[in-house]
Amino acid sequence: MTAQDIVAVRPDARPAGDVLLRATDVTKHYTLSRPRRTLRAVDGVSLEVRTGETLGVVGESGCGKSTLGRCLVRLTELTGGTVEFDGQDISTLSARRLRPVRPGMQLVFQDPQASLNPRRRAGDIVAEPLLVHRYGDAGAVRRRVAELFDVAGLAAAHLDRYPHEFSGGQRQRIGIARALATDPKLIVADEPVSALDVSIQAQVLNLFADLQEEFGLTYVFIAHDLGVVRHVSDRIAVMYLGEIVELADTEALFTAPAHPYTQALLSAVPDIDDGTQTASRERIVLTGEVPNPVDKPSGCPFRTRCPYAREICATERPRLTATAPGRLAACHFPLTG
Structure with a gap:
Protein backbone atom coordinates (compact mmCIF):
# COMPACT_ATOMS: atom_id res chain seq x y z
CA MET A 1 0.00 0.00 0.00
CA THR A 2 1.38 3.36 -1.00
CA ALA A 3 0.16 6.91 -0.72
CA GLN A 4 -0.84 6.84 -4.37
CA ASP A 5 -3.15 3.88 -3.75
CA ILE A 6 -5.30 5.82 -1.31
CA VAL A 7 -7.65 8.33 -2.87
CA ALA A 8 -9.35 9.61 0.27
CA VAL A 9 -6.60 10.80 2.57
CA ARG A 10 -6.79 11.83 6.21
CA PRO A 11 -7.83 15.47 6.69
CA ASP A 12 -4.91 17.68 7.72
CA ALA A 13 -6.87 19.02 10.68
CA ARG A 14 -9.87 17.44 12.33
CA PRO A 15 -11.49 19.20 15.29
CA ALA A 16 -10.68 17.41 18.54
CA GLY A 17 -13.78 16.48 20.51
CA ASP A 18 -14.29 15.36 24.07
CA VAL A 19 -12.66 12.17 25.29
CA LEU A 20 -14.85 9.27 24.17
CA LEU A 21 -12.62 6.42 25.34
CA ARG A 22 -10.11 6.43 28.17
CA ALA A 23 -7.93 3.47 29.14
CA THR A 24 -5.93 3.64 32.37
CA ASP A 25 -3.22 1.09 33.21
CA VAL A 26 -5.01 -1.62 31.23
CA THR A 27 -3.43 -5.04 31.62
CA LYS A 28 -4.26 -8.43 30.19
CA HIS A 29 -2.25 -11.37 31.51
CA TYR A 30 -2.63 -15.03 30.64
CA THR A 31 -1.56 -17.80 32.98
CA LEU A 32 0.38 -20.59 31.30
CA SER A 33 0.92 -24.02 32.79
CA ARG A 34 3.81 -26.51 32.67
CA PRO A 35 5.58 -24.62 34.11
CA ARG A 36 3.23 -22.05 35.56
CA ARG A 37 4.09 -18.66 34.07
CA THR A 38 2.42 -15.36 33.25
CA LEU A 39 2.23 -13.99 29.72
CA ARG A 40 1.86 -10.20 29.80
CA ALA A 41 -0.01 -9.56 26.55
CA VAL A 42 -1.00 -6.01 27.53
CA ASP A 43 1.02 -4.50 30.35
CA GLY A 44 -0.16 -1.18 31.75
CA VAL A 45 -1.50 0.72 28.73
CA SER A 46 -3.01 4.18 29.21
CA LEU A 47 -4.47 6.25 26.37
CA GLU A 48 -7.33 8.53 25.39
CA VAL A 49 -9.36 8.65 22.18
CA ARG A 50 -11.28 11.81 21.36
CA THR A 51 -14.61 11.96 19.59
CA GLY A 52 -14.23 12.01 15.82
CA GLU A 53 -10.53 11.17 15.65
CA THR A 54 -8.64 8.13 14.43
CA LEU A 55 -6.03 6.70 16.75
CA GLY A 56 -3.66 4.34 14.98
CA VAL A 57 -2.03 1.51 16.93
CA VAL A 58 1.08 -0.06 15.39
CA GLY A 59 3.78 -2.51 16.37
CA GLU A 60 5.35 -5.85 15.48
CA SER A 61 3.30 -9.04 15.45
CA GLY A 62 2.76 -10.25 19.00
CA CYS A 63 3.15 -6.83 20.61
CA GLY A 64 -0.39 -6.99 22.04
CA LYS A 65 -2.17 -4.47 19.83
CA SER A 66 -5.06 -6.81 18.89
CA THR A 67 -5.49 -7.88 22.51
CA LEU A 68 -5.59 -4.22 23.51
CA GLY A 69 -8.32 -3.56 20.94
CA ARG A 70 -10.43 -6.39 22.33
CA CYS A 71 -9.90 -5.11 25.87
CA LEU A 72 -11.08 -1.63 24.89
CA VAL A 73 -14.48 -2.98 23.84
CA ARG A 74 -14.61 -5.59 26.63
CA LEU A 75 -14.52 -8.47 24.17
CA THR A 76 -11.66 -9.70 26.35
CA GLU A 77 -11.86 -9.34 30.11
CA LEU A 78 -9.26 -7.11 31.72
CA THR A 79 -6.76 -8.40 34.26
CA GLY A 80 -6.37 -4.91 35.67
CA GLY A 81 -6.89 -1.23 34.95
CA THR A 82 -9.99 0.60 33.80
CA VAL A 83 -11.73 1.47 30.55
CA GLU A 84 -14.17 4.38 30.40
CA PHE A 85 -16.47 4.71 27.41
CA ASP A 86 -18.54 7.84 26.92
CA GLY A 87 -17.99 8.83 30.55
CA GLN A 88 -18.92 5.43 32.02
CA ASP A 89 -16.52 2.95 33.59
CA ILE A 90 -17.20 -0.33 31.76
CA SER A 91 -14.26 -2.29 33.18
CA THR A 92 -16.22 -4.42 35.62
CA LEU A 93 -19.77 -4.23 34.28
CA SER A 94 -21.64 -7.53 34.20
CA ALA A 95 -22.86 -8.88 30.88
CA ARG A 96 -26.38 -7.63 31.65
CA ARG A 97 -25.24 -4.10 32.52
CA LEU A 98 -22.83 -4.02 29.59
CA ARG A 99 -25.53 -4.92 27.08
CA PRO A 100 -26.99 -1.39 26.68
CA VAL A 101 -23.45 -0.04 26.19
CA ARG A 102 -22.56 -2.52 23.44
CA PRO A 103 -24.33 -0.73 20.55
CA GLY A 104 -22.04 2.26 20.97
CA MET A 105 -18.82 0.34 20.37
CA GLN A 106 -18.20 -2.21 17.66
CA LEU A 107 -15.27 -4.13 16.20
CA VAL A 108 -14.25 -4.90 12.61
CA PHE A 109 -12.12 -8.04 12.45
CA GLN A 110 -8.95 -8.77 10.51
CA ASP A 111 -10.11 -11.81 8.53
CA PRO A 112 -13.47 -11.08 6.89
CA GLN A 113 -14.04 -14.73 5.99
CA ALA A 114 -13.38 -16.07 9.50
CA SER A 115 -15.53 -13.35 11.11
CA LEU A 116 -18.67 -14.26 9.12
CA ASN A 117 -20.77 -17.35 9.78
CA PRO A 118 -20.54 -19.40 6.56
CA ARG A 119 -23.95 -20.99 7.22
CA ARG A 120 -25.85 -17.71 7.36
CA ARG A 121 -26.87 -15.38 4.57
CA ALA A 122 -25.22 -11.97 4.43
CA GLY A 123 -28.47 -10.17 5.21
CA ASP A 124 -29.03 -12.31 8.30
CA ILE A 125 -25.47 -11.61 9.50
CA VAL A 126 -26.01 -7.85 9.30
CA ALA A 127 -29.48 -8.17 10.84
CA GLU A 128 -28.28 -10.09 13.90
CA PRO A 129 -27.22 -7.09 16.03
CA LEU A 130 -30.49 -5.35 15.14
CA LEU A 131 -32.46 -8.34 16.39
CA VAL A 132 -30.34 -8.68 19.53
CA HIS A 133 -30.94 -5.05 20.43
CA ARG A 134 -34.59 -5.11 19.34
CA TYR A 135 -34.38 -2.55 16.57
CA GLY A 136 -37.93 -3.13 15.35
CA ASP A 137 -40.22 -5.55 13.55
CA ALA A 138 -39.11 -7.79 10.68
CA GLY A 139 -39.94 -5.19 8.05
CA ALA A 140 -37.97 -2.44 9.79
CA VAL A 141 -34.99 -4.73 10.19
CA ARG A 142 -35.10 -5.73 6.52
CA ARG A 143 -35.21 -2.09 5.42
CA ARG A 144 -32.37 -1.17 7.75
CA VAL A 145 -30.21 -4.02 6.45
CA ALA A 146 -30.81 -2.87 2.86
CA GLU A 147 -29.74 0.66 3.90
CA LEU A 148 -26.58 -0.67 5.53
CA PHE A 149 -25.71 -2.67 2.41
CA ASP A 150 -26.03 0.49 0.35
CA VAL A 151 -23.90 2.52 2.80
CA ALA A 152 -21.18 -0.16 2.70
CA GLY A 153 -21.17 -0.23 -1.10
CA LEU A 154 -23.01 -3.54 -1.51
CA ALA A 155 -26.03 -4.36 -3.65
CA ALA A 156 -29.27 -5.02 -1.77
CA ALA A 157 -29.91 -7.80 -4.31
CA HIS A 158 -27.13 -9.77 -2.61
CA LEU A 159 -28.80 -9.97 0.81
CA ASP A 160 -29.54 -13.67 0.38
CA ARG A 161 -26.06 -14.69 -0.70
CA TYR A 162 -23.70 -16.64 1.55
CA PRO A 163 -20.26 -15.29 2.54
CA HIS A 164 -18.38 -17.63 0.20
CA GLU A 165 -20.19 -16.07 -2.75
CA PHE A 166 -18.52 -12.71 -2.12
CA SER A 167 -14.98 -11.51 -2.76
CA GLY A 168 -12.64 -10.71 0.14
CA GLY A 169 -13.31 -6.98 -0.12
CA GLN A 170 -17.06 -7.53 -0.25
CA ARG A 171 -16.89 -9.77 2.82
CA GLN A 172 -15.09 -7.03 4.72
CA ARG A 173 -17.82 -4.60 3.64
CA ILE A 174 -20.36 -7.00 5.16
CA GLY A 175 -18.38 -6.88 8.39
CA ILE A 176 -18.37 -3.09 8.28
CA ALA A 177 -22.13 -3.01 7.61
CA ARG A 178 -22.66 -5.27 10.62
CA ALA A 179 -20.54 -2.95 12.78
CA LEU A 180 -22.60 0.06 11.64
CA ALA A 181 -25.94 -1.60 12.35
CA THR A 182 -26.29 -0.25 15.89
CA ASP A 183 -25.15 3.32 15.07
CA PRO A 184 -21.92 3.05 17.09
CA LYS A 185 -19.81 5.97 18.25
CA LEU A 186 -16.59 3.95 18.32
CA ILE A 187 -15.25 1.30 15.93
CA VAL A 188 -12.12 -0.68 16.73
CA ALA A 189 -10.74 -1.87 13.39
CA ASP A 190 -8.31 -4.73 13.97
CA GLU A 191 -6.06 -4.85 10.88
CA PRO A 192 -9.15 -4.57 8.63
CA VAL A 193 -7.24 -4.47 5.32
CA SER A 194 -4.23 -6.72 5.95
CA ALA A 195 -5.95 -9.77 4.42
CA LEU A 196 -6.97 -7.90 1.25
CA ASP A 197 -5.27 -7.21 -2.07
CA VAL A 198 -3.64 -3.80 -2.36
CA SER A 199 -6.23 -2.38 -4.78
CA ILE A 200 -9.05 -3.59 -2.53
CA GLN A 201 -7.30 -2.14 0.52
CA ALA A 202 -7.57 1.32 -1.01
CA GLN A 203 -11.32 0.89 -1.59
CA VAL A 204 -11.96 -0.25 1.97
CA LEU A 205 -9.82 2.56 3.43
CA ASN A 206 -11.78 5.07 1.35
CA LEU A 207 -14.98 3.55 2.74
CA PHE A 208 -13.72 4.00 6.31
CA ALA A 209 -12.91 7.65 5.55
CA ASP A 210 -16.32 8.28 3.97
CA LEU A 211 -18.17 6.67 6.88
CA GLN A 212 -16.24 8.72 9.42
CA GLU A 213 -17.08 11.90 7.54
CA GLU A 214 -20.77 10.97 7.19
CA PHE A 215 -21.47 9.57 10.65
CA GLY A 216 -18.85 11.27 12.81
CA LEU A 217 -17.31 7.95 13.80
CA THR A 218 -14.32 7.51 16.09
CA TYR A 219 -11.76 4.85 15.14
CA VAL A 220 -9.07 2.88 16.87
CA PHE A 221 -7.24 1.61 13.78
CA ILE A 222 -4.89 -1.31 14.49
CA ALA A 223 -2.37 -2.18 11.79
CA HIS A 224 1.22 -3.13 11.10
CA ASP A 225 1.43 -1.25 7.79
CA LEU A 226 2.84 2.17 8.70
CA GLY A 227 2.00 3.60 5.28
CA VAL A 228 -1.69 2.84 5.81
CA VAL A 229 -1.69 4.11 9.39
CA ARG A 230 -0.06 7.37 8.37
CA HIS A 231 -2.87 8.17 5.94
CA VAL A 232 -5.80 7.29 8.16
CA SER A 233 -4.68 8.38 11.64
CA ASP A 234 -4.69 11.68 13.49
CA ARG A 235 -2.45 10.25 16.23
CA ILE A 236 -0.43 7.05 16.48
CA ALA A 237 0.40 4.83 19.45
CA VAL A 238 3.45 2.58 19.01
CA MET A 239 3.39 -0.67 21.01
CA TYR A 240 6.24 -2.94 22.02
CA LEU A 241 5.93 -6.01 24.26
CA GLY A 242 2.49 -5.05 25.52
CA GLU A 243 3.36 -1.42 26.31
CA ILE A 244 2.96 1.89 24.51
CA VAL A 245 6.43 3.29 23.92
CA GLU A 246 5.40 6.40 21.97
CA LEU A 247 2.20 8.35 21.34
CA ALA A 248 2.19 11.39 19.08
CA ASP A 249 0.46 13.28 16.30
CA THR A 250 0.92 11.42 13.04
CA GLU A 251 3.08 13.85 11.12
CA ALA A 252 5.18 14.71 14.16
CA LEU A 253 5.88 11.02 14.75
CA PHE A 254 6.88 10.38 11.15
CA THR A 255 8.97 13.54 10.94
CA ALA A 256 10.94 13.12 14.16
CA PRO A 257 10.33 9.95 16.21
CA ALA A 258 11.29 10.22 19.88
CA HIS A 259 11.66 6.52 20.73
Whole structure:
Protein backbone atom coordinates (compact mmCIF):
# COMPACT_ATOMS: atom_id res chain seq x y z
CA MET A 1 0.00 0.00 0.00
CA THR A 2 1.38 3.36 -1.00
CA ALA A 3 0.16 6.91 -0.72
CA GLN A 4 -0.84 6.84 -4.37
CA ASP A 5 -3.15 3.88 -3.75
CA ILE A 6 -5.30 5.82 -1.31
CA VAL A 7 -7.65 8.33 -2.87
CA ALA A 8 -9.35 9.61 0.27
CA VAL A 9 -6.60 10.80 2.57
CA ARG A 10 -6.79 11.83 6.21
CA PRO A 11 -7.83 15.47 6.69
CA ASP A 12 -4.91 17.68 7.72
CA ALA A 13 -6.87 19.02 10.68
CA ARG A 14 -9.87 17.44 12.33
CA PRO A 15 -11.49 19.20 15.29
CA ALA A 16 -10.68 17.41 18.54
CA GLY A 17 -13.78 16.48 20.51
CA ASP A 18 -14.29 15.36 24.07
CA VAL A 19 -12.66 12.17 25.29
CA LEU A 20 -14.85 9.27 24.17
CA LEU A 21 -12.62 6.42 25.34
CA ARG A 22 -10.11 6.43 28.17
CA ALA A 23 -7.93 3.47 29.14
CA THR A 24 -5.93 3.64 32.37
CA ASP A 25 -3.22 1.09 33.21
CA VAL A 26 -5.01 -1.62 31.23
CA THR A 27 -3.43 -5.04 31.62
CA LYS A 28 -4.26 -8.43 30.19
CA HIS A 29 -2.25 -11.37 31.51
CA TYR A 30 -2.63 -15.03 30.64
CA THR A 31 -1.56 -17.80 32.98
CA LEU A 32 0.38 -20.59 31.30
CA SER A 33 0.92 -24.02 32.79
CA ARG A 34 3.81 -26.51 32.67
CA PRO A 35 5.58 -24.62 34.11
CA ARG A 36 3.23 -22.05 35.56
CA ARG A 37 4.09 -18.66 34.07
CA THR A 38 2.42 -15.36 33.25
CA LEU A 39 2.23 -13.99 29.72
CA ARG A 40 1.86 -10.20 29.80
CA ALA A 41 -0.01 -9.56 26.55
CA VAL A 42 -1.00 -6.01 27.53
CA ASP A 43 1.02 -4.50 30.35
CA GLY A 44 -0.16 -1.18 31.75
CA VAL A 45 -1.50 0.72 28.73
CA SER A 46 -3.01 4.18 29.21
CA LEU A 47 -4.47 6.25 26.37
CA GLU A 48 -7.33 8.53 25.39
CA VAL A 49 -9.36 8.65 22.18
CA ARG A 50 -11.28 11.81 21.36
CA THR A 51 -14.61 11.96 19.59
CA GLY A 52 -14.23 12.01 15.82
CA GLU A 53 -10.53 11.17 15.65
CA THR A 54 -8.64 8.13 14.43
CA LEU A 55 -6.03 6.70 16.75
CA GLY A 56 -3.66 4.34 14.98
CA VAL A 57 -2.03 1.51 16.93
CA VAL A 58 1.08 -0.06 15.39
CA GLY A 59 3.78 -2.51 16.37
CA GLU A 60 5.35 -5.85 15.48
CA SER A 61 3.30 -9.04 15.45
CA GLY A 62 2.76 -10.25 19.00
CA CYS A 63 3.15 -6.83 20.61
CA GLY A 64 -0.39 -6.99 22.04
CA LYS A 65 -2.17 -4.47 19.83
CA SER A 66 -5.06 -6.81 18.89
CA THR A 67 -5.49 -7.88 22.51
CA LEU A 68 -5.59 -4.22 23.51
CA GLY A 69 -8.32 -3.56 20.94
CA ARG A 70 -10.43 -6.39 22.33
CA CYS A 71 -9.90 -5.11 25.87
CA LEU A 72 -11.08 -1.63 24.89
CA VAL A 73 -14.48 -2.98 23.84
CA ARG A 74 -14.61 -5.59 26.63
CA LEU A 75 -14.52 -8.47 24.17
CA THR A 76 -11.66 -9.70 26.35
CA GLU A 77 -11.86 -9.34 30.11
CA LEU A 78 -9.26 -7.11 31.72
CA THR A 79 -6.76 -8.40 34.26
CA GLY A 80 -6.37 -4.91 35.67
CA GLY A 81 -6.89 -1.23 34.95
CA THR A 82 -9.99 0.60 33.80
CA VAL A 83 -11.73 1.47 30.55
CA GLU A 84 -14.17 4.38 30.40
CA PHE A 85 -16.47 4.71 27.41
CA ASP A 86 -18.54 7.84 26.92
CA GLY A 87 -17.99 8.83 30.55
CA GLN A 88 -18.92 5.43 32.02
CA ASP A 89 -16.52 2.95 33.59
CA ILE A 90 -17.20 -0.33 31.76
CA SER A 91 -14.26 -2.29 33.18
CA THR A 92 -16.22 -4.42 35.62
CA LEU A 93 -19.77 -4.23 34.28
CA SER A 94 -21.64 -7.53 34.20
CA ALA A 95 -22.86 -8.88 30.88
CA ARG A 96 -26.38 -7.63 31.65
CA ARG A 97 -25.24 -4.10 32.52
CA LEU A 98 -22.83 -4.02 29.59
CA ARG A 99 -25.53 -4.92 27.08
CA PRO A 100 -26.99 -1.39 26.68
CA VAL A 101 -23.45 -0.04 26.19
CA ARG A 102 -22.56 -2.52 23.44
CA PRO A 103 -24.33 -0.73 20.55
CA GLY A 104 -22.04 2.26 20.97
CA MET A 105 -18.82 0.34 20.37
CA GLN A 106 -18.20 -2.21 17.66
CA LEU A 107 -15.27 -4.13 16.20
CA VAL A 108 -14.25 -4.90 12.61
CA PHE A 109 -12.12 -8.04 12.45
CA GLN A 110 -8.95 -8.77 10.51
CA ASP A 111 -10.11 -11.81 8.53
CA PRO A 112 -13.47 -11.08 6.89
CA GLN A 113 -14.04 -14.73 5.99
CA ALA A 114 -13.38 -16.07 9.50
CA SER A 115 -15.53 -13.35 11.11
CA LEU A 116 -18.67 -14.26 9.12
CA ASN A 117 -20.77 -17.35 9.78
CA PRO A 118 -20.54 -19.40 6.56
CA ARG A 119 -23.95 -20.99 7.22
CA ARG A 120 -25.85 -17.71 7.36
CA ARG A 121 -26.87 -15.38 4.57
CA ALA A 122 -25.22 -11.97 4.43
CA GLY A 123 -28.47 -10.17 5.21
CA ASP A 124 -29.03 -12.31 8.30
CA ILE A 125 -25.47 -11.61 9.50
CA VAL A 126 -26.01 -7.85 9.30
CA ALA A 127 -29.48 -8.17 10.84
CA GLU A 128 -28.28 -10.09 13.90
CA PRO A 129 -27.22 -7.09 16.03
CA LEU A 130 -30.49 -5.35 15.14
CA LEU A 131 -32.46 -8.34 16.39
CA VAL A 132 -30.34 -8.68 19.53
CA HIS A 133 -30.94 -5.05 20.43
CA ARG A 134 -34.59 -5.11 19.34
CA TYR A 135 -34.38 -2.55 16.57
CA GLY A 136 -37.93 -3.13 15.35
CA ASP A 137 -40.22 -5.55 13.55
CA ALA A 138 -39.11 -7.79 10.68
CA GLY A 139 -39.94 -5.19 8.05
CA ALA A 140 -37.97 -2.44 9.79
CA VAL A 141 -34.99 -4.73 10.19
CA ARG A 142 -35.10 -5.73 6.52
CA ARG A 143 -35.21 -2.09 5.42
CA ARG A 144 -32.37 -1.17 7.75
CA VAL A 145 -30.21 -4.02 6.45
CA ALA A 146 -30.81 -2.87 2.86
CA GLU A 147 -29.74 0.66 3.90
CA LEU A 148 -26.58 -0.67 5.53
CA PHE A 149 -25.71 -2.67 2.41
CA ASP A 150 -26.03 0.49 0.35
CA VAL A 151 -23.90 2.52 2.80
CA ALA A 152 -21.18 -0.16 2.70
CA GLY A 153 -21.17 -0.23 -1.10
CA LEU A 154 -23.01 -3.54 -1.51
CA ALA A 155 -26.03 -4.36 -3.65
CA ALA A 156 -29.27 -5.02 -1.77
CA ALA A 157 -29.91 -7.80 -4.31
CA HIS A 158 -27.13 -9.77 -2.61
CA LEU A 159 -28.80 -9.97 0.81
CA ASP A 160 -29.54 -13.67 0.38
CA ARG A 161 -26.06 -14.69 -0.70
CA TYR A 162 -23.70 -16.64 1.55
CA PRO A 163 -20.26 -15.29 2.54
CA HIS A 164 -18.38 -17.63 0.20
CA GLU A 165 -20.19 -16.07 -2.75
CA PHE A 166 -18.52 -12.71 -2.12
CA SER A 167 -14.98 -11.51 -2.76
CA GLY A 168 -12.64 -10.71 0.14
CA GLY A 169 -13.31 -6.98 -0.12
CA GLN A 170 -17.06 -7.53 -0.25
CA ARG A 171 -16.89 -9.77 2.82
CA GLN A 172 -15.09 -7.03 4.72
CA ARG A 173 -17.82 -4.60 3.64
CA ILE A 174 -20.36 -7.00 5.16
CA GLY A 175 -18.38 -6.88 8.39
CA ILE A 176 -18.37 -3.09 8.28
CA ALA A 177 -22.13 -3.01 7.61
CA ARG A 178 -22.66 -5.27 10.62
CA ALA A 179 -20.54 -2.95 12.78
CA LEU A 180 -22.60 0.06 11.64
CA ALA A 181 -25.94 -1.60 12.35
CA THR A 182 -26.29 -0.25 15.89
CA ASP A 183 -25.15 3.32 15.07
CA PRO A 184 -21.92 3.05 17.09
CA LYS A 185 -19.81 5.97 18.25
CA LEU A 186 -16.59 3.95 18.32
CA ILE A 187 -15.25 1.30 15.93
CA VAL A 188 -12.12 -0.68 16.73
CA ALA A 189 -10.74 -1.87 13.39
CA ASP A 190 -8.31 -4.73 13.97
CA GLU A 191 -6.06 -4.85 10.88
CA PRO A 192 -9.15 -4.57 8.63
CA VAL A 193 -7.24 -4.47 5.32
CA SER A 194 -4.23 -6.72 5.95
CA ALA A 195 -5.95 -9.77 4.42
CA LEU A 196 -6.97 -7.90 1.25
CA ASP A 197 -5.27 -7.21 -2.07
CA VAL A 198 -3.64 -3.80 -2.36
CA SER A 199 -6.23 -2.38 -4.78
CA ILE A 200 -9.05 -3.59 -2.53
CA GLN A 201 -7.30 -2.14 0.52
CA ALA A 202 -7.57 1.32 -1.01
CA GLN A 203 -11.32 0.89 -1.59
CA VAL A 204 -11.96 -0.25 1.97
CA LEU A 205 -9.82 2.56 3.43
CA ASN A 206 -11.78 5.07 1.35
CA LEU A 207 -14.98 3.55 2.74
CA PHE A 208 -13.72 4.00 6.31
CA ALA A 209 -12.91 7.65 5.55
CA ASP A 210 -16.32 8.28 3.97
CA LEU A 211 -18.17 6.67 6.88
CA GLN A 212 -16.24 8.72 9.42
CA GLU A 213 -17.08 11.90 7.54
CA GLU A 214 -20.77 10.97 7.19
CA PHE A 215 -21.47 9.57 10.65
CA GLY A 216 -18.85 11.27 12.81
CA LEU A 217 -17.31 7.95 13.80
CA THR A 218 -14.32 7.51 16.09
CA TYR A 219 -11.76 4.85 15.14
CA VAL A 220 -9.07 2.88 16.87
CA PHE A 221 -7.24 1.61 13.78
CA ILE A 222 -4.89 -1.31 14.49
CA ALA A 223 -2.37 -2.18 11.79
CA HIS A 224 1.22 -3.13 11.10
CA ASP A 225 1.43 -1.25 7.79
CA LEU A 226 2.84 2.17 8.70
CA GLY A 227 2.00 3.60 5.28
CA VAL A 228 -1.69 2.84 5.81
CA VAL A 229 -1.69 4.11 9.39
CA ARG A 230 -0.06 7.37 8.37
CA HIS A 231 -2.87 8.17 5.94
CA VAL A 232 -5.80 7.29 8.16
CA SER A 233 -4.68 8.38 11.64
CA ASP A 234 -4.69 11.68 13.49
CA ARG A 235 -2.45 10.25 16.23
CA ILE A 236 -0.43 7.05 16.48
CA ALA A 237 0.40 4.83 19.45
CA VAL A 238 3.45 2.58 19.01
CA MET A 239 3.39 -0.67 21.01
CA TYR A 240 6.24 -2.94 22.02
CA LEU A 241 5.93 -6.01 24.26
CA GLY A 242 2.49 -5.05 25.52
CA GLU A 243 3.36 -1.42 26.31
CA ILE A 244 2.96 1.89 24.51
CA VAL A 245 6.43 3.29 23.92
CA GLU A 246 5.40 6.40 21.97
CA LEU A 247 2.20 8.35 21.34
CA ALA A 248 2.19 11.39 19.08
CA ASP A 249 0.46 13.28 16.30
CA THR A 250 0.92 11.42 13.04
CA GLU A 251 3.08 13.85 11.12
CA ALA A 252 5.18 14.71 14.16
CA LEU A 253 5.88 11.02 14.75
CA PHE A 254 6.88 10.38 11.15
CA THR A 255 8.97 13.54 10.94
CA ALA A 256 10.94 13.12 14.16
CA PRO A 257 10.33 9.95 16.21
CA ALA A 258 11.29 10.22 19.88
CA HIS A 259 11.66 6.52 20.73
CA PRO A 260 14.45 4.36 19.21
CA TYR A 261 11.94 1.59 18.43
CA THR A 262 9.73 4.01 16.48
CA GLN A 263 12.82 5.23 14.65
CA ALA A 264 13.68 1.67 13.64
CA LEU A 265 10.12 0.94 12.49
CA LEU A 266 9.99 4.05 10.33
CA SER A 267 13.38 3.32 8.80
CA ALA A 268 11.91 0.10 7.39
CA VAL A 269 9.20 1.98 5.44
CA PRO A 270 10.21 2.32 1.77
CA ASP A 271 10.73 5.90 0.69
CA ILE A 272 8.15 7.16 -1.79
CA ASP A 273 9.05 10.01 -4.08
CA ASP A 274 5.84 12.02 -3.86
CA GLY A 275 7.47 15.42 -4.25
CA THR A 276 7.32 16.24 -0.55
CA GLN A 277 10.20 14.26 0.96
CA THR A 278 13.45 16.08 1.56
CA ALA A 279 15.67 13.20 2.65
CA SER A 280 15.76 9.43 2.84
CA ARG A 281 15.96 7.66 6.18
CA GLU A 282 18.96 5.59 7.10
CA ARG A 283 17.94 1.93 7.47
CA ILE A 284 18.24 0.79 11.09
CA VAL A 285 18.58 -2.95 11.58
CA LEU A 286 17.80 -4.07 15.12
CA THR A 287 19.94 -6.87 16.50
CA GLY A 288 18.68 -9.72 18.63
CA GLU A 289 15.26 -11.30 18.92
CA VAL A 290 12.07 -9.82 20.35
CA PRO A 291 12.05 -10.85 24.03
CA ASN A 292 9.52 -13.38 25.26
CA PRO A 293 6.52 -11.62 26.87
CA VAL A 294 6.57 -14.39 29.47
CA ASP A 295 10.05 -13.30 30.55
CA LYS A 296 10.31 -9.58 29.84
CA PRO A 297 13.65 -7.83 30.38
CA SER A 298 14.12 -5.76 33.51
CA GLY A 299 13.84 -2.02 33.18
CA CYS A 300 13.07 -0.87 29.65
CA PRO A 301 11.58 -3.73 27.58
CA PHE A 302 13.37 -2.49 24.46
CA ARG A 303 16.84 -2.22 26.01
CA THR A 304 18.06 -5.62 24.71
CA ARG A 305 17.72 -4.36 21.13
CA CYS A 306 18.28 -0.63 21.63
CA PRO A 307 21.48 0.88 20.18
CA TYR A 308 21.33 3.70 22.75
CA ALA A 309 20.77 1.62 25.93
CA ARG A 310 22.69 2.59 29.06
CA GLU A 311 22.97 1.24 32.59
CA ILE A 312 19.80 2.90 33.88
CA CYS A 313 17.79 1.23 31.11
CA ALA A 314 18.41 -2.17 32.72
CA THR A 315 17.31 -1.15 36.21
CA GLU A 316 14.52 1.41 35.81
CA ARG A 317 11.42 1.10 33.65
CA PRO A 318 10.82 4.37 31.77
CA ARG A 319 7.43 6.00 32.19
CA LEU A 320 5.35 7.31 29.29
CA THR A 321 5.98 11.03 29.74
CA ALA A 322 5.74 14.17 27.64
CA THR A 323 8.88 14.91 25.64
CA ALA A 324 7.31 17.69 23.55
CA PRO A 325 3.85 19.25 23.09
CA GLY A 326 1.50 16.51 21.86
CA ARG A 327 4.10 13.76 22.22
CA LEU A 328 4.64 11.06 24.86
CA ALA A 329 7.54 8.60 24.91
CA ALA A 330 8.68 5.89 27.30
CA CYS A 331 12.44 6.36 27.04
CA HIS A 332 15.16 7.54 29.40
CA PHE A 333 17.00 9.14 26.50
CA PRO A 334 14.41 10.23 23.91
CA LEU A 335 15.71 11.18 20.48
CA THR A 336 15.89 14.81 19.48
CA GLY A 337 15.80 15.73 15.82
